[in-house]
Amino acid sequence: MVDQKVHEIILASxxxxxxxxxxxxxxxSRFKPKIxxxxxxxxxxxxxxxxFCWLYCPxxxxxxxxxxxxxxxxxxGCGICAEVCPPKAIKMVEESEL
Ligand code: SF4
Ligand code: SF4
Structure with a gap:
């Protein structure tokens, strides 16, 4: 795992x-991410x-x-956040399921 300080410097840049x-x-899109x-x-x-979701969301x-x-x-509704989420905490669902 990346050191917390290094992680913060990378994110801030x-x-x-x-x-x-x-x-x-x-x-x-009618599909949306649900965390x-x-x-x-x-x-x-x-x-x-x-x-990672914050980082990669376009x-x-x-x-x-x-x-x-x-x-x-x-x-x-691109689904990138769901793809990059390491523990697969994000699922793409129909808007009505939010
Ligand atoms: S990555 Fe795509 S699906 Fe996820 S929040 Fe951003 S725009 Fe929506
Ligand atoms: S675990 Fe998934 S939902 Fe939580 S911050 Fe990381 S990428 Fe985002």
Whole structure:
């Protein structure tokens, strides 16, 4: 596992696009990511030790908080966050299941 200090330096150096830069992308897909907080590493450890979902979301509309929160208004339903989540805590579900 990467040292916490190194992890923070890497994350702080990353440049992200502005929320809403591509318009209201929330209507692009009927599938949305749902986080199972019982499986999420940062929630379980109460520490900023993962946040891969925040890092890889192309929008970026997942907060780097504990727990991570998703802004569905701009989520395009690409599923990248679900793919990169190490413990598979994110599942893509129909919007009605949120
Ligand atoms: S990638 Fe998965 S485990 Fe990591 S912070 Fe996001 S939801 Fe939690
Ligand atoms: S599916 Fe996940 S990675 Fe894709 S836009 Fe929505 S929150 Fe971001």
């Amino acid at each position: 990353i440049q992200k696009p502005v929320v809403g830069e591509a318009g209201k992308t929330g209507s692009w 199972d907080l019982d499986k999420c590493t940062v929630v379980k450890m109460n520490k900023d030790v993962c946040h 929008e970026p509309i997942i907060s780097r908080t504990i727990p991570p929160k998703i802004n569905y208004e701009y989520c395009k």
